[in-house]
Amino acid sequence: MRKKVWQMLFVGIIFLGCIVPAITVNAEMSDFYWEGRAKNRYWMNELKDNTRLSELSIPGTHDSATHAIKDTVGLGYVKTQSIDITRQLNNGIRFLDARVCETNGSFAMHHGSFYLNQMFGDVLNQVTSFLTKNPSEVVYMRLKQENSSVNDQIFNQVLNEKYLKNSCWKDFFYYGNSNPTLGETRGKIVILRNFLGNSVGISYPSQFDIQDYWEPVNPEDKRWAIEQQLVKSTKSGGTDNIKYINYLSASNFFYQIKGFAGKMNPFVVDYIRNNQMKHAGIVIADYPSSELVNSVIDLNQRLLKNPENYGVYDSSIVTIQTLLDTNKIVDWNQANDLGIIYPNKNGSNQKWQMWYDSNTKAYRIHTYDYGHLALRQATTPYNTSRYNVVIERADDSNRGLWQLIPAGEHGKNKVYYLKNCASNLYLDVKNSVHNQSGELITYPYTGKTNQKFVINVIR
Template sequence: MTGKAFAAGVKAVLRAAVVVLIAALLGVAMTRNPLRLPGVVAVPLGPAFRARPRERSRTMNRAGVSARWGGRGETFTPPITIRAPPPEVSCMTINRRTLLRSAALAATTGALGLAASGAPASAAPDRLVHRPTNKWMSLLGDNVKLSQLTIPGTHETCALYDGGAFGYAQCQEWRIPQQLQAGVRFLDIRCRVMGDVFTIHHDKIYQKINFGDVLNQCIDFLKSNPRETIIMRIRKEYTEGQDYRFSEIFNYYMDGMDGKGNYRPWFWLPRAGSLPEGLPTLGQVRGKIIPIMSDFTWGDGRYDPLRWGDGSRIWLQDYFGDGSSQKVQRVKWGLDQAFYGQDDGKLYIHFASASSFPEDPYKIAKVVNPSIQDYLTPRISQRAHYGVIAMDFVDERKDLLQMIVDWNFGL
C-alpha cells in the first residue's frame, strides 16, 4: 500500500466517523443487519484499495463515454418534443459526476439502513391512473376548453344491425347507454327523414331506433351525470335534398311540436352572432349536448351551432375508403397533426373507421384500434391532447377507452 493510498484510507476513516456523528445527531439508527455492515466499511474505505491512478483514469473515461452513449441512445417514438415540457419530464444530462454521486448516495443509504420514502424508485409511472369512465369530465376544471381534451368517440354510433349487408353495415355492439358509461363522449348520429320524424340509418339500413330515442338516452345519462357533456354530430343520411324539410323536423324536436319532446334546453346552442372564439369550456357546456350540424343547413335565425365544415374550429380526418394498413397510417398522421397543433384552438376529429372490400368495418377495427394504443403508449409522459378519436366496435377495446379517458389527467 503506497503512502497516497494510506492517506486516502485515513481520510476515508474520518469520513466514516463524520457519517456516524451526523447519523447520531439526526437520530438515524445504524443498521443491525449483518449483511449490510460490510457496506459501512466498504464505502468509506474504498479509496484505500482502488486501482493504480492510470487504470483508474482509464476506467472512469470508459464509464464517462458509456454514460454519454447511453443518454444519446435512448429511443423515443416521434414526435419527441412539445412546446412546454411537463414538469414530470427531466431534461437532465447524464454524466460521470451524476453517476458517481448517485452511486455514493445509494451505498450510503444502504449502509445506514435508511428506507426510501414517497414514490417508487422508477423515474416515472409506466401507466396512467384510472379514472371512472362514467363521470370523467366531472373531474376536470370548468376552465378546460373542449379543444384541450382527448375524447373517446364512436363512428356510426347506432349501427348495431347489419341488415343483410354481409358485415358492411354494422359498426358497433354497444348501445348508447353502454357507450356513455364506458367513457364515450362523441356520438355520430345519422338521421333520415321519414314522415315528420328522424329515423336512424346507416345508409339505407334502418337501425331500429329514432332520433327521439337517441336524445332520451343521452338526457337520461346527463341527468345522472350533470357535469358531463356529449358532443353529437347530427348528419343527414340517405335523404337526398330536403334540406328545408330536415331543418323543419329538427326544429320540431327542439320545440316540442307534433308530440315530440321539447329538447332545446338540453342543447348547447349559442345565440346567433355570439359563438365564442374557438370552442367553449367545460363549464359552459356541462349537462348539455353539443350539436355539430353535418350535411344540412340549420338555423332559425336565433341560434348559431357548430358546423361540420367549419375549418376555423374543427379539423377533420374522415376518409373511409382505406384498407386497414392505409387507415393505420392515416390515423397516425392525423394524431401527429393534433400534436403539432396544440395551441390552435381547434377540435381535432379523427375517424379510425373504414370499409374497403374485402375488409369490412370489423376487420379494419381489429387492426386500427390496437394501433392507436400503440401510438399513445410511448407518449404517456407528454401532456398533449388529441381531440376526438371515433372508432368502430369499441366494446372490444375497453382498455383503449380507459386509456383515452385517463389521457386527460396525465401521469
C-alpha cells in the first residue's frame, strides 16, 4: 500500500511539473552570451607566482559536464551549463564540478541518476589539452561520487589505476599542501577530493568555508545566503588563509535551475560592482554570464605581476561625454544598434565598461547591460574613409579597439580623441548636437571639438 502511495505521489509531481511551467526569467544562458574576453584564456598568467589559493577570486561552474544533454531531461532540473568544458576554460572558468558514477571500472559523468553522455576521461582530455596550450593556468576540480555507492577503497582503486597513474594524465595532477601557490600549481589539475582515502589534491569540504544552500524555499533565501558569504570573503580580503566557496546554484519545485540562475547571477554581478569588493573566493554558478566571469576575474587586480599593463580605465564603468555639448553623452540607440550622442538621462544604455588590451594599448568599450556587445566601427564604410559606429557582438578584431589619445582637460577629467585601431580613423559626431541627437562615425583626424570626448568614471 505504501509503495502505491509513493508511486501515485511521484506521478502526480511529474504531471504537475509538465502542466505548471517552472518560473524562469531572462537569464544569460545560451552559448550566444558566452564569448569571453581573449585574455580570459590566460588570466592567471598575469598574477604573481606567490599568490595562494586562498587569495584568488575564481569563477567556476556547477555540474560542469551537463552541456551535452537536452534541456528537457529531468524536466529542467539536470542541465546546468550550455557550453562544453573547453569553452568554459577558454572563457575564464577555473573551477570545475565533476560528479562521477563508478561503472565497470571506469567513471561516467553524472548529475544524479542521469548519465551526461561522457566519461571522466573525456573531461580530463579537455582539461589537459587546455593546460598544455595554457601552462600558466590552474584548474581546480571538485571530484565527487554520484549515483554509485562503492566504498572508498574501490573508488580510489579505480581513480588511481584508471586515471591518476594513466600516462596521458598522471603528470597533470597536483600533490602537495592545502593552500598552494600559483607557482606550485601552474599547468596542474588540483583535485578537491570529496571522498576519503587519497592524497591527491586538497580535502573537500574540510579545507574550505562553503555556502551551498542548494534547495532554498525561495530566491530571497538563496540571495541572503550568497550575500552572507560575499560579506565574509570581502572582509577577509583574501588575507586570512581561508578558502571561501560560494555556490550560486539552486533549484526547487517552483524554480528550475534556470530560474535561480537568472536571479542569482545578476545579483552577484551588481553586488561586486556596487560594493568595491576585493575578494570573493571561488564563485560557482549555473549558466554563468560573461559579466559574472569577468567580474570575478577582475577582483584579482591587486595580485597582478605588472599592474602597469592595465590601463587607468580598465574594468571601469563610465559615461563618454562630447565636448560639443557637455549635457550629451555617447548612447546606444537600441532601435537600430547605432552609436549616437544623446542628452544624459542616466540610462543604462548610456553607460559603458572599459576593458584594456595591453598588446594594442587600447580599450574595448562594452555596453553596461550586455557584456557581449560593444561599441565598434562598422565592417564597411558608408562613404570614403567614413564608417558608422555600431553596437554589435564583441570579438577579437580591431574594429572594437579604441586608443585614447590625450586632448587636454575638462574640469577634473581628461579629454581624449578615440582612435579606432582597425582604420586609424577617429570617433566623430556627424550631426550638429543642436539637434536632439547626433550620429557617431569614424572620420579622418580634424582636431575639432566634435572629435573630443571626456571619460567620466562612475565606478
